[in-house]
Amino acid sequence: MAGGAVVVNDGPAQDYGGRLTLSVLTTCLVAASGGLIFGYDIGISGGVSQMEPFLRRFFPHVLEKMAVAKQNDYCLYDSQALTAFTSSLYVAGLLASLVASRVTKAIGRQRVMLMGGALFFAGGAITGAAMNIAMLIIGRMLLGFGVGFTNQATPLFLSEMAPTQWRGSLTAGFQFFLALGVLIANLTNYATARISWGWRLSLGLAGAPAVIIFLGALFLTDTPSSLVMRGKADDARAALLRVRGAGADVDAELKEIVHAVEVARESEEGAFHRMATRREYRPHLVLAVAVPMFFQLTGVIVLSFFAPLVFRTVGFGSNAALMGAVILGGVNLGALMLSTLVIDRYGRKVMFMVGGIQMIIAQVAMAWIMGAQVGKSGDAPMAKPYGVAILVFTCMHAAGFGWSWGPLGWVVPGEIFPVDIRSAGQAMNVSIGLGLTFVQTQSFLPMLCSFKYATFAYYAAWVAVMTVFIALFLPETKGVPLESMGTVWVKHWYWKRFVQPQAQTPHALT
Helix, strand or coil, X not given: CCCCEEECCCCCCCCCCCCCCHHHHHHHHHHHCCHHHHHHHHHHHHHHCCCHHHHHHHCHHHHHHHHCCCCCHHHCCCCHHHHHHHHHHHHHHHHHHHHHHHHHHHHCHHHHHHHHHHHHHHHHHHHHCCCCHHHHHHHXXXXXXHHHHHHHHXXXXXXXXXXXXXXXXXXXXXXXXXXXXXXXXXXXHHHHCCCCCHHHHHHHCCHHHHHHHHHHHHCCCCCHHHHHHCCCHHHHHHHHHHHHXXXXXXXXXXXXXXXXXXXXXXXXXXXXXHHHHCHHHHHHHHHHHHHHHHHHHCCHHHHHHHHHHHHHHCCCCXXXXXXHHHHHHHHHHHHHHHHHHHHHHHCHHHHHHHHHHHHHHHHHHHHHHHHHHCCCCCXXXXXXXXXXXXXXXXXXXXXXXXXXXXHHHHHHHHHHCCHHHHHHHHHHHHHHHHHHHHHHHHHHHHHHHHHCCHHHHHHHHXXXXXXXXXXXXXXXXXXXXXXXXXXXXXXXXXXXXXEEECCCCHHHHC
């Protein structure tokens, strides 16, 4: 066994007989609605950032730049102060995610979702009432704290509650609600753009999804794994009975959960240190870094934030740009709905491959059209048919993301970590994701100004890299119970050199 480490419970994947009951479906839908918080903010920022009353009050220099004759269209919105309005949320989210692992472990997934909803509600109220940039940024940071805690707890809650055979579809519900939040925000921006105080309404309505997740979480029970970790085995059994339904072998599933928690407690402290230093956690460490990094580098997040600004760049009017963002959000939501139907049928890798190829084609086409029509100088007008083509290829890119990296960027991290590092692994996933979101939102508009149309070729190159990485290094996790996930690493052509099998435990044989 030299050169390898040990994985506990390397038996065949087990099926405990859990069904898709009304209880588990309701529970997972309520929890997944936490995605509305993140999605609403993603969709609202870009639309508000191009509303003239908002710019006139907080960022008048942007309007002055737009009034200059023959201004480079790529650089219309290149303002560090304006991008700080968007990106400040993700600094706060990053800080929250750094402590969210310990908080989630100590008080449970359900209470952290309550905390996230309350913080997001407070942030929405302050941004909607903002009188100066300081209030705007403080409100955005409270929103960020809410996002950091909610994004930590909700995917864990979903992956631990869902039956094995439905785990992909139910965990993807988080991304579904995120996309729904984006669409609602885009519709809100379109409806309020003609009102002088419409930006206040758009920002203040962030409190609505916060109320939904807060009230919904009040009626949820915590996950069996979280309850066992906090010494509440009887409550964990009651939770399993409630969500698995009659006929499920809840005692066998509970026994496996208890055993996994006992193993985790043998090395209770230092989960981050173990991930970084022990060989058996090398696959988890690599994917904990790679998945959120690649998720961000698809380019969809910044396109979602700044879609109205991008459409203004290629010649759309203000209202047309907002409607383009609405169409983009609708396409993404439709693709996500399709993904929930096939994610547990065809598996994760097939969807990653198909979506990756589609995004590459779309981004290369966008770079070519913008290069040929707007040019390097950015002062050439784009003919309307080419502007519509940009919208079509942007939607094609969003659809490719919607049935691949969109849901799977949340599903896979929720599946792959063993229980002893699950909270730490999810915290790392969220922290890296929010950190890169901050970097990208702060740098996208300056990059568009500097790289011009090559910005989209840059993202296409990254999608090509991540598609090859997934093909080579991600094992298929479809249909594998969380407690038996060690089997996929032992069988993988590369990761098996780090992880070695061990005989089945008595718990697994029972």
